[in-house]
Amino acid sequence: MKIMHCADIHLDSKMESRLTCEQAAKRREEMLMTFHDSLDYAAEQGVRAVLISGDLFDKRHIRKTVKDKVEQEIVSHREMDFYYLRGNHDITDFLDEMDELPGNLHLFSKDKWTSYPLPDDNIVITGRELDAKASPDVMSELVLDQSxxxxxxxxxxxxxYPVHDNSYVIDLTKMRGRYIDYLALGHIHSYRWEKLDERGVLCYPGCMEGRGFDECGKKGFVVLDIDKDGVKSHKFISLARRELHEIKVELAPEDDLDSIISKVKDVLNYSPEKDLIRVVLTGRKNMDLEIDCDxxxxxxxRNFFYYEVRDDTKTKINYETFANDRSLKGTFVRTVQGLDMDEERKARIIEIGIRAIMEGSLIE
Structure with missing residues (x-):
């Protein structure tokens, strides 16, 4: 039996912190199309069950057209059963607006563990919608048939991992030894597959499309081949329309603007124009070099869908240059050098201070 496992799709996400309104609108439609493509792929592969481990939607207010399209996707794929476990972002009224739930859509509860036996396969799907308010004893209430x-x-x-929202914190040590063959997780937006214990495995499939530069690389979902003896095989599938890339370019103190441009062009040679790119300048630069990211x-x-350059370089200060300098600039550098603070902070203060001194002399 084949099962598709996905999570963190975040349909109708705003995405306007970096993108223009037009770009954000295009990405929202692309995310919806990727969801559509993934279900078509699953149907072609003979998938019988689709596990959605939370955050199908991104926020409370979702456009009606999006909700209607998702409902239509479920209804039109009647050959597959959908098991939808809502996550901390799934606070929309998507389900409430349906006249009746599709017969192939199965839900879970916050109040108790819900199980769905799959006919003729000896497989049982169990889940519970949990958040930060969940009882510490909730895992002790999970009782599974080891057969x-x-x-x-x-x-x-x-x-x-650190938690910054109201999501449930999963203690994997409490999941071990409970006769779990496959722990279908959601919330972490990167693909992760590993052994849970001697019997089972766990998986975070990650998100289907990256939205920010904390979601770089391949994104997608997992298709499992599972039978009465457990998980036989699995495959990570990426149908994302675009990827996000954060590319680091290390500078040296001898680099000037021309050599920086050359280095950046070199690393961008392998980046598809359809993708979203962030170049991060690192390393150490000469104190006299002012980097203009724009x-x-x-x-x-190269007409990337989105492109930005960030300056994370550190300034190299050659104190010997200012040892006998009796100008205001030399006095300033020696004063800062004698302060009780780390070198990175000193370098930053010197860089800003000298720039202010030079700009002041130009004004005069």
Whole structure:
């Protein structure tokens, strides 16, 4: 039996913090089309069950056209059963607006563990919608039949990671030894597959489309081949229309603007124009070099869908140059050099101070 596992699709996400309104609108439509394509792919592969481990939608207010399209996707794929476990972003009225739930859409509860036996396959899908308010004893209430192939769905953050929202924190140590064959997780937006215990495996499929530069690289979903003995194989599938790339370019103190432009162009040679690109300048630069990110961007842009340049360089200060300098600039550098603080902070103060001194002399 084949099962598709996806999560964190975040349909109708605003995405206007960096993108123009037109770009954001295009990305929203592309995310919806990627969801459509993934279901068509699943149907072609003979998938019988689709696991959505939370955050199908992004926010409370979702356009009606989007809700209607999602409902139509479920209804039109009647050969597949959808198991939708809502995540911390799924606070829309998507389900309330349906006249009746499609017969192939199965939901879960916050109040108890809900199980769905799959006919003729000895497989049981169990899940519960949890948040930060969930009882600490909630895992002790999970009782599974060890003679079954058990799939457990949850949406939450692995306890090894910091939590910044009201999502449930999953303590994986409490999931071990509970006869779980496949732990179908959502909330972390990067693909992750690993052993849970001697019997089972866990998976975060990640999101289907990256939205920000904390979601770089391949994005997609997982298709499992599972039978009465457990998970036989799995495959990560990416149908994303665009990828996000954060590319670091290391500078040296001897670099000037021309060499920086050359370095940036070199690393961009392998970046598709359809993608979203961030170049981050790192390393150390000469104190006299002023980096203009907008200028570098204009000189190196190849009409990427989105492109930005960020300056994360550190300034190299050659204190020997100012040892015998009796000017205001030399006095300033020696004063800062004697301060009790780390070198990075000193370098930043010196860079700003000298720039102010030079600009002041030009005004005079």
């Amino acid at each position: 079954k192939v058990n799939i457990v769905m949850l949406h939450g953050m692995d306890s090894e 200028w570098i961007k204009d000189k190196t842009d």
